[in-house]
Amino acid sequence: MKLWDKGISTDKKIDLFTVGNDRSLDEQLAHYDVVASKAHAKMLGKIGMLKTGEVDALLKELEVIDKIIISGEFHIEDEFEDMHSKIEFMLTEALGDTGKKIHTARSRNDQVLVAMQLFLKDELAKIMEDSYNLFDLLLSLAEQHKDTMLPGYTHLQVAMPSSFGLWFSAYAECLVDDMQFLQAAYRVADQNPLGSAAGYGSSFPIDRSFTTQELGFSTLKYNVVAAQMGRGKVERASSEAMAMLSSTVSRLAMDICLYLSQNFNFISFPDELTTGSSIMPHKKNPDVFELIRAKCNKLQSVPNQIALLTTNLPSGYHRDMQLLKEILLPAIQEMKSCLEMMHFSLKSIQVNAKILDDSRYDYLFSVDTLNEKVLNGLPFRDAYKQMGEAIEKGEFIPVKTARHTHEGSLGNLCLNEIRKKMEQVYIGKS
Structure with missing residues (x-):
């Protein structure tokens, strides 16, 4: 039929x-x-x-x-x-x-539109909930490990002192930005296209305001041509939001893979969350996080696929749009599974509390030691030169007692402020 x-x-x-x-x-x-x-x-x-x-x-x-x-x-x-x-x-x-x-008084065109937008509203709401749960876990871990020191890197070179509290809460606050994109995609989907029929309306005296209220849309996509042109746009908006979220989750997975290696040994996980090698009995491989990284990197290509599929289409319906489903629907399931596995695994993370006991990390404190000289009255450029000479001669003695007190620093993580920011964004989802 x-x-x-x-x-x-x-x-x-x-x-x-x-x-x-x-x-x-x-x-x-x-x-x-x-x-x-x-x-x-x-x-x-x-x-x-x-x-x-x-x-x-x-x-x-x-x-x-x-x-x-x-x-x-x-x-x-x-x-x-x-x-x-x-x-x-x-x-x-x-x-x-x-x-x-x-x-x-309807067409298959507006049937597809309304079904997809109702589906996306539900799925985006679930992704936002999963993102919030991950955010909540990261903030809890930040509070739990706020005083546990961690090397900070730039160019993958030892740079300045950080902490697990700073690291966990950094990803938590990044999720706030991702939530903004998810909210924007949700608002694009939250417009009723039903009644646009094939894209040019109907001669039947339909009541589109009634169906808007009945279906729980916050507003109507008024112009019937615009409603039809929204096909592809709502999918692209959703994929862009997921791509932003994927970028954050992928980067966190990469950090975990790095920190878990024996060369770093910053963190560990229970044996049941890692895998072994077929020939190397000592191996504890971070397969879950490698796959999260790969899947999330793959998800970042989805907006480009949708853009290429819909670019330069004239107004009105075209069969090209059918392929949007086979791009977007599997991507949504992949996004949810990555969030679920990250949350499930991260709950069991174990941190190394004695990383900075190793003298190789003494140079982390070069900036704090330099700043101490400046606070004692030495001009910054002179202090920088002295510090450079001491490092070259092997005479550097780190000052490890410096305190970071400004907002968002080691000694002032502003976890409550970050939580308030997320609550403000997340509550506005519907």
């Missing part, structure tokens, strides 16, 4: 090529098509296109279909092109002519 079927069969090769793996992807979106169909049926009843009994029958049967979908027993067989045709077939099979009326 095809919604556009006029009784003329299409070559099987054309069907196979044009449908692709759309059926399996649609099974992830089918629940949202049912949700939108319920709102549409109620609206058709409100404007007199359906009788009360017809609306009630449609809602009851859509509820039955939704339960099948949620149970995992909903499948789109080869004779159906997509979720829309399968759901309409099920309604018609159960309700006869009443089932055929569900497509009144």
Whole structure:
């Protein structure tokens, strides 16, 4: 069954090529098509296109279909092109002519749009929740290890003293920025496109404000052409937000891989969170974090894929847009799994509390030692020159008692302020 079927069969090769793996992807979106169909049926009843009994029958049967979908027993067989045709077939099979009326005043185009945007709202909300949970863990770890010193690096050279508190909370505050992008993507998705039909509206007297409220959208995508042009844009916005988040998570995974190596030995994990070697019995490999790094780096390519797919398309609908699903839907699942595994593993991190006991890290304190001379009245440039000469001659004696007190420094992590910032952003998600 095809919604556009006029009784003329299409070559099987054309069907196979044009449908692709759309059926399996649609099974992830089918629940949202049912949700939108319920709102549409109620609206058709409100404007007199359906009788009360017809609306009630449609809602009851859509509820039955939704339960099948949620149970995992909903499948789109080869004779159906997509979720829309399968759901309409099920309604018609159960309700006869009443089932055929569900497509009144809408197109498959706005069905896809509204289902995708409802789906993205839910998925972005889950990703924001997972991001917040990771943020919360990082801040807890920062508080727990705020006084445990850690070498800071620039150019991968020993630079200045840091701490695990500074390191953990740095990634926590980076997640605040990522949350801003997720919020922006959520707002783009939170506009009702239903009623735009094929992209040019309908001659039926539909009530789009009603469906907007019924579906829980905060606003309407008013212009029907703009609603159709939003396809691709909402997916790109979501992928850009995930790419930003992926960048943060990937970088954290890289740090963990580095710090876990024997050459650094800054951190460790229980044996059950690492893997071994087939020939080297001493190995404890950070496979989980290497895969998180790789998956998150891969996720950063998704916005470019969507951009290339949609660049220079004229206004209106084009079949190219079907491929958006096969790019974005797996990426969303990958993003959630990376966040889940990072949170799961990071809970068990063990830190080395005696890293700076090793004399190789004495040079971390060269800047603090220099600053101490400046505080005692020596001009900065003279103090810098003296320090350089002492280091060259092997006469450097580090001052390890200097205190960093300004906001965001070693001695003043501002964890409460960072938490308040995140709360302010996160609470605004809906």
